[in-house]
Amino acid sequence: xxxxxxxxxxxxxxxxxxxxxxxxxxxxxxxxxxxxxxxxxxxxxxxxxxxxxxxxxxxxxxxxxxxxxxxxxxxxxxxxxxxxxxxxxxxxxxxxxxxxxxxxxxxxxxxxxxxxxxxxxxxxxxxxxxxxxxxxxxxxxxxxxxxxxxxxxxxxxxxxxxxxxxxxxxxxxxxxxxxxxxxxxxxxxxxx
Numbered sequence: 567x568x569x570x571x572x573x574x575x576x577x578x579x580x581x582x583x584x585x586x587x588x589x590x591x592x593x594x595x596x597x598x599x600x601x602x603x604x605x606x607x608x609x610x611x612x613x614x615x616x617x618x619x620x621x622x623x624x625x626x627x628x629x630x631x632x633x634x635x636x637x638x639x640x641x642x643x644x645x646x647x648x649x650x651x652x653x654x655x656x657x658x659x660x661x662x663x664x665x666x667x668x669x670x671x672x673x674x675x676x677x678x679x680x681x682x683x684x685x686x687x688x689x690x691x692x693x694x695x696x697x698x699x700x701x702x703x704x705x706x707x708x709x710x711x712x713x714x715x716x717x718x719x720x721x722x723x724x725x726x727x728x729x730x731x732x733x734x735x736x737x738x739x740x741x742x743x744x745x746x747x748x749x750x751x752x753x754x755x756x757x758x
Contacts, residue, residue, distance in 0.1 A: 583653035593620035597648030606682035617654035630734035689733030714750035
């Protein structure tokens, strides 16, 4: 099933990012990790290193994510990591609404395939997307207030806990956020 998602994204010529992918020789980034994991991380969109390798969170933000996982003794191989948008936006800009709209259904299918117990959103775009998807719009607040909190939602496969987190890249620009992220990651330990 995940292979079908990948094949459809690879041939998604309707995407506003398809031309940029082809022209720059990039790969789409579908996701990686344990398909039986209880924990699913969802970022926003691939960066330069990710698009070059086809792997999520393998650049500077990925190193921080690895460090955060180590801080709570969760092996990266025990979680599943993906993004809403599967192709890199030019100049690493934020994903546009129409890009989120075209790639969102692929993420929705990944969630249905994996059936995670917890979805950890990395950054405000993934937080807003997931909160809306699970009908928690009324609880959306700025990431500065929502980070580290837990929200419970009902799905077709049971209950899921949503944990909004700062994007690991934020700690590159604001070093003090790394301590906040480490503290917020402790909540994930209760799910593994």
